[in-house]
Amino acid sequence: MSEELRVITYRQALNETLRAELEHDENVFLIGEEIGIFEGSYKITAGLLEDFGPKRVVDTPISEEGFVGAAIGAAMLGLRPVVEIMTLNFSLVAIDQIVNHAAKMHAMFGQQVKVPMVIRFPGGGGQQLAATHSQNLEVWYAHIPGLKVLAPSTPAEAKSMLTAAIRDDDPVIFLENLALYNVKGEVPDGEQVAEIGRAAVIKPGSDLTVVSYSRGMVTALKVAEEFEQKGVSVEVVDLRSLRPLDRETICESVRKTSRAVVFEDDMLSYGIGAEVSATIGEGAFDWLDAPVRRVAASEVPLPYAKPLELAAMPDAVDLTRVVQETLDATRFTN
Amino acid sequence: MSEVTMPRLSDTMEEGELARWMKNVGDRVEKGDVLAEIETDKATMDLEVFESGVLEKQLVKEGTMVPIGQAVAVIGDGSSTGDEEPEAEEPAPKTEDEPEEDATAEPGAEAASTEPAETEPAEAEQAAGDKPRMSPLARKLARDNDIDLASVTGTGPEGRIIRADIESAIEAKGRDEEGEKPAEAQPAATAEDTEPEVVPLNKIRKMTARRLTESQAVPHFFLTNIVEVDRLIALRGNVNEGLADQGIKVSLNDFIIKAAAIALRLHPEANASWNGDSILRHRRVNVGVAVATDAGLLVPVVTDADRKSLSEIGAEVVELAGRARDGKLSLDQMSGGTFSVSNLGMFGIDEFTAMINPPEASILAVGAASPVPVLRDGELVEVSKLKLTLTVDHRVMDGATAAAFLRDLKDILEQPLRILV
Numbered sequence: 001m002s003e004e005l006r007v008i009t010y011r012q013a014l015n016e017t018l019r020a021e022l023e024h025d026e027n028v029f030l031i032g033e034e035i036g037i038f039e040g041s042y043k044i045t046a047g048l049l050e051d052f053g054p055k056r057v058v059d060t061p062i063s064e065e066g067f068v069g070a071a072i073g074a075a076m077l078g079l080r081p082v083v084e085i086m087t088l089n090f091s092l093v094a095i096d097q098i099v100n101h102a103a104k105m106h107a108m109f110g111q112q113v114k115v116p117m118v119i120r121f122p123g124g125g126g127q128q129l130a131a132t133h134s135q136n137l138e139v140w141y142a143h144i145p146g147l148k149v150l151a152p153s154t155p156a157e158a159k160s161m162l163t164a165a166i167r168d169d170d171p172v173i174f175l176e177n178l179a180l181y182n183v184k185g186e187v188p189d190g191e192q193v194a195e196i197g198r199a200a201v202i203k204p205g206s207d208l209t210v211v212s213y214s215r216g217m218v219t220a221l222k223v224a225e226e227f228e229q230k231g232v233s234v235e236v237v238d239l240r241s242l243r244p245l246d247r248e249t250i251c252e253s254v255r256k257t258s259r260a261v262v263f264e265d266d267m268l269s270y271g272i273g274a275e276v277s278a279t280i281g282e283g284a285f286d287w288l289d290a291p292v293r294r295v296a297a298s299e300v301p302l303p304y305a306k307p308l309e310l311a312a313m314p315d316a317v318d319l320t321r322v323v324q325e326t327l328d329a330t331r332f333t334n
Numbered sequence: 335m336s337e338v339t340m341p342r343l344s345d346t347m348e349e350g351e352l353a354r355w356m357k358n359v360g361d362r363v364e365k366g367d368v369l370a371e372i373e374t375d376k377a378t379m380d381l382e383v384f385e386s387g388v389l390e391k392q393l394v395k396e397g398t399m400v401p402i403g404q405a406v407a408v409i410g411d412g413s414s415t416g417d418e419e420p421e422a423e424e425p426a427p428k429t430e431d432e433p434e435e436d437a438t439a440e441p442g443a444e445a446a447s448t449e450p451a452e453t454e455p456a457e458a459e460q461a462a463g464d465k466p467r468m469s470p471l472a473r474k475l476a477r478d479n480d481i482d483l484a485s486v487t488g489t490g491p492e493g494r495i496i497r498a499d500i501e502s503a504i505e506a507k508g509r510d511e512e513g514e515k516p517a518e519a520q521p522a523a524t525a526e527d528t529e530p531e532v533v534p535l536n537k538i539r540k541m542t543a544r545r546l547t548e549s550q551a552v553p554h555f556f557l558t559n560i561v562e563v564d565r566l567i568a569l570r571g572n573v574n575e576g577l578a579d580q581g582i583k584v585s586l587n588d589f590i591i592k593a594a595a596i597a598l599r600l601h602p603e604a605n606a607s608w609n610g611d612s613i614l615r616h617r618r619v620n621v622g623v624a625v626a627t628d629a630g631l632l633v634p635v636v637t638d639a640d641r642k643s644l645s646e647i648g649a650e651v652v653e654l655a656g657r658a659r660d661g662k663l664s665l666d667q668m669s670g671g672t673f674s675v676s677n678l679g680m681f682g683i684d685e686f687t688a689m690i691n692p693p694e695a696s697i698l699a700v701g702a703a704s705p706v707p708v709l710r711d712g713e714l715v716e717v718s719k720l721k722l723t724l725t726v727d728h729r730v731m732d733g734a735t736a737a738a739f740l741r742d743l744k745d746i747l748e749q750p751l752r753i754l755v
Contacts, residue, residue, distance in 0.1 A: 258471050286471065286474040288471055330490065333529075
């Protein structure tokens with residue numbers, strides 16, 4: 001199998017992976033609003049209707065509850081639907097299907113059925129789409145047993161994790177991010193299947209751990225590199241899977257660095273950072289030299305006005321400040 | 335919310351006893367109200383409130399000794415009144431130069447995008463009792479390395495003991511245990527390695543820094559005298575030659591210690607120390623001898639130096655200096671000095687001024703003996719001379735008093751048989 005690397009966008013990686021899985025397994029089909037003729041609101045399904053036909057790429061009415069429910073039924077009967085919901089925000093009208101049906105079937109019916117499906121949607125703000133179209137509600141799904149929640153941050157992860165999600169026998173929420181679609185990265189050719197539930201140390205370091213995921217990883221790596229220039233060795237952990245959460249990789253990192261900052265796009269209260277922080281408290285307490293700090297979104301409905309939107313979203317300046325404060329709190333010297 | 339800290343109520347005060355609370359938790363207090371009575375080394379004084387509000391916490395019990403700068407009470411808007419037990423003993427004091435705002439400023443307050451102000455769970459606060467704040471890592475390191483947390487001062491936020499503090503303590507302990515062995519030679523600095531090396535303070539260094547900073551506050555003056563030491567050198571030669579078979583060997587410095595002790599006995603006003611509101615004239619003559627060690631400067635004391643023979647002094651100085659270098663001096667062997675001698679002659683230093691070792695009133699700095707051409711009876715002859723410089727606490731002695739002492743010391747050294755009889 002070829003291991004050659006190509007530089008492609010996150011969007012292209014998703015598109016190629018959907019194509020590969022449609023080819024790999026005839027039970028795989030795509031379903032969602034405007035994914036066929038229009039090729040998807042964000043062009044993730046470009047060219048697929050033409051090549052695989054309307055039975056494999058199904059355009060639906062504007063009825064999230066209806067087509068998510070249809071996909072659940074299809075999955076129970078052995079197909080492997082990949083649902084596209086236009087944005088995370090619209091998944092709220094299908095949340096009863098996702099939480100009460102897709103997530104519960106396997107347990108409630110004595111494990112007689114499986115629900116092997118993927119629900120893809122982009123989340124996140126920063127596109128001036130205003131409060132109702134810019135949310136990061138991943139923690140809602142990460143809270144639910146019976147679901148798996150993946151949040152790839154690079155084109156390579158998008159490929160390997162989407163492949164793993166489609167081949168997994170449980171319902172998987174696949175979180176994309178509008179700001180990542182045009183991000184380029186090296187992607188290996190050939191079949192790549194990620195192990196679900198594993199975080200990754202993207203940049204090793206010894207002085208402080210930054211934990212992030214999805215879009216946050218871009219900022220985390222940028223800030224880490226800037227600190228590296230100043231002689232601070234920052235380790236960056238990409239959660240990749242929000243459920244199941246790879247607690248051991250997080251704790252192992254903090255046991256090495258003794259300092260941790262979580263960078264998250266969701267709200268501070270009850271957010272991903274709260275869970276990571278508690279995980280560190282339980283698994284690396286004796287190694288902490290300062291409180292775990294979190295950098296998250298301001299707790300307001302995200303404003304439409306660009307300056308306000310930028311001010312409300314966590315950014316590199318916020319992360320840099322909190323990392324520095326954490327270093328200062330431990331009198332870090334290099 | 336603001337903390338009320340133990341103020342410095344007198345020059346010599348280092349800590350004060352919180353003698354009596356005059357306000358109870360929950361009481362409304364106005365600026366200028368008397369919050370408590372503080373008993374210092376001199377008097378009982380009022381602790382006044384500088385900020386109006388509600389007394390939310392009394393952080394120490396009546397009768398507790400509190401170092402200057404440590405918080406004793408919290409005044410706020412009354413929202414968190416009353417659920418804390420007063421703490422019997424308080425953690426290490428905040429450093430005095432830390433601005434007050436630091437204690438309350440917390441990162442989360444400024445932007446919603448970061449963590450809200452760090453709040454201690456009530457349970458932790460109560461369980462913590464009289465224990466100092468510390469990071470979990472610091473706690474573990476202290477436990478693993480058998481470090482007594484009471485001896486560690488926290489330098490993290492709000493006085494939190496952090497890893498760096500424990501590592502300093504481990505290092506200091508290691509040096510103590512290894513008898514203050516010198517550090518391994520450092521490899522040559524590389525190109526990246528241009529930052530200054532941070533050398534944590536050991537106990538001796540900390541003590542030296544503190545004592546000498548105190549010493550700076552002593553109003554002092556210097557007197558220098560040049561002493562001819564040919565006879566002294568000759569006498570030492572005779573003594574060491576004549577008594578070599580008894581294993582007796584004395585140094586020039588031993589003669590100076592003994593001579594100083596004799597001169598101090600002649601001048602009780604010089605064998606004295608400053609006592610805040612009085613002068614203590616000591617009945618014993620105890621001479622401290624500055625000893626350089628790898629760990630820092632130590633000043634072991636030869637007690638009753640005026641009553642000891644030269645050979646006894648010589649043997650005792652060798653013994654004390656050895657113990658100093660091995661880090662084995664007891665507190666007794668380092669205290670009770672009434673005068674000190676510091677000698678840098680072995681480094682070829684001609685003259686220098688020494689810093690007073692409080693509460694002693696003077697210290698003698700001894701330079702190197704060196705040959706000097708002197709016109710004597712119309713002929714140029716070579717004479718060995720050394721310079722003595724006396725640093726004097728002016729509160730204890732005036733110039734004339736100290737000059738008389740130094741003159742007699744010079745006379746004794748120039749007629750050294752007086753040292754022996």
